[in-house]
Amino acid sequence: MAHKVFIDGEAGTTGLQIRDRLVGRDDIELIQIDPARRKDADARRDAFASADVAILCLPDAAAKEAVALAEGLPVRFIDASTAHRVDPNWVFGFAELTPNAREAIAGAKLVSNPGCYSTGAISLLAPLVRLGLIAPGEALSINAVSGYTGGGKELIGEYERGEAPPAFVYALGQKHKHLPEIMKYAGLTARPVFAPSVGNFAQGMAVQIPLHLEGRGNIGDLRKALAEHYAGQQFVTVVDAPARIVPTAVNDTNRLEISVHGDDAIGCAVLVAVLDNLGKGASGAAVQNLNIMLGADEAAGL
Numbered sequence: 001m002a003h004k005v006f007i008d009g010e011a012g013t014t015g016l017q018i019r020d021r022l023v024g025r026d027d028i029e030l031i032q033i034d035p036a037r038r039k040d041a042d043a044r045r046d047a048f049a050s051a052d053v054a055i056l057c058l059p060d061a062a063a064k065e066a067v068a069l070a071e072g073l074p075v076r077f078i079d080a081s082t083a084h085r086v087d088p089n090w091v092f093g094f095a096e097l098t099p100n101a102r103e104a105i106a107g108a109k110l111v112s113n114p115g116c117y118s119t120g121a122i123s124l125l126a127p128l129v130r131l132g133l134i135a136p137g138e139a140l141s142i143n144a145v146s147g148y149t150g151g152g153k154e155l156i157g158e159y160e161r162g163e164a165p166p167a168f169v170y171a172l173g174q175k176h177k178h179l180p181e182i183m184k185y186a187g188l189t190a191r192p193v194f195a196p197s198v199g200n201f202a203q204g205m206a207v208q209i210p211l212h213l214e215g216r217g218n219i220g221d222l223r224k225a226l227a228e229h230y231a232g233q234q235f236v237t238v239v240d241a242p243a244r245i246v247p248t249a250v251n252d253t254n255r256l257e258i259s260v261h262g263d264d265a266i267g268c269a270v271l272v273a274v275l276d277n278l279g280k281g282a283s284g285a286a287v288q289n290l291n292i293m294l295g296a297d298e299a300a301g302l
């Protein structure tokens with residue numbers, strides 16, 4: 001029998017992309033509500049009551065409200081918003097992060113989907129912190145560039161109407177919503193300095209972490225540590241360092257590509273992760289988590 005899945009926020013940027021990845025699958029039946037009632041609490045509660053899994057593609061407040069509406073129902077949740085990512089009652093849905101992550105996701109009722117920048121930053125930091133190549137209290141910085149779909153419907157509208165600048169740097173006040181989850185799942189005790197930016201392209205993302213090599217070996221050691229951590233993973237791979245980092249390089253896939261750059265003699269390195277903010281950074285990861293929760297082929301629809 002097909003699993004019943006309800007995408008709450010189906011008409012939004014993330015919701016639409018999840019829907020595209022699920023339509024046509026014969027193991028999944030999508031539950032839909034009348035678009036005119038998409039914010040109606042009764043209609044949404046009925047949908048939660050019929051669903052095996054609900055995927056929340058909503059602003060944080062609406063995601064919290066959705067969980068409250070479904071109180072007492074057996075429905076399982078995948079939340080694409082930031083609302084529950086550091087909540088200890090929720091399993092962080094990053095399958096490649098630890099050896100037992102898949103088992104935890106498979107058995108969970110509540111799964112939070114990592115943020116897009118967080119996916120890139122955590123993928124680079126967590127294995128190296130665990131191996132002691134980066135100290136938890138180290139002063140780190142994270143630089144990133146995202147396509148404008150990361151800003152949801154509002155920012156997309158600005159770009160599509162030609163009202164937005166070719167690129168901008170933002171959130172330099174150091175309160176970006178991804179910092180708590182980056183710290184928690186990378187295992188950091190010191191808050192990194194984060195400088196994200198947006199460019200005039202729809203999808204794609206590059207996350208960069210500059211490091212001094214002193215005390216942690218050479219570029220090859222860092223690359224080897226990351227390659228060993230992600231050995232055998234289908235969606236997260238360590239690749240040879242390209243001369244140019246192209247944020248759109250893995251668009252429309254669920255892949256995340258890691259590369260390690262720098263120079264041993266100079267003593268400086270840059271760790272880089274490239275992903276599609278709407279792929280492994282959102283909708284692709286949500287579908288991967290759904291597949292794991294349902295016991296389906298992890299790559300189905302991806």
Ligand SMILES: NC(=O)C1=CN([C@@H]2O[C@H](COP(=O)(O)OP(=O)(O)OC[C@H]3O[C@@H](n4cnc5c(N)ncnc54)[C@H](OP(=O)(O)O)[C@@H]3O)[C@@H](O)[C@H]2O)C=CC1
Nearest residue numbers: 009011012013014038039057058062081149150152153282
């Ligand atoms: N875009 C991205 O790259 C990523 C986004 N996310 C997260 O996913 C979530 C959705 O983001 P995104 O798709 O970009 O946002 P969008 O603004 O594109 O879409 C949000 C959708 O939710 C609907 N909605 C808003 N409030 C309610 C409500 N109370 N009940 C039901 N539906 C509601 C909106 O409807 P309406 O338009 O009518 O208001 C809209 O269709 C956010 O939490 C975001 O942080 C996560 C990772 C990456």
Ligand SMILES: CC(=O)N[C@@H](CCC(=O)OP(=O)(O)O)C(=O)O
Nearest residue numbers: 081082114115116146150151198
């Ligand atoms: C370009 C842009 O605005 N990006 C968003 C992050 C993308 C997103 O929606 O983040 P979540 O994964 O946490 O939902 C931001 O910086 O707030």
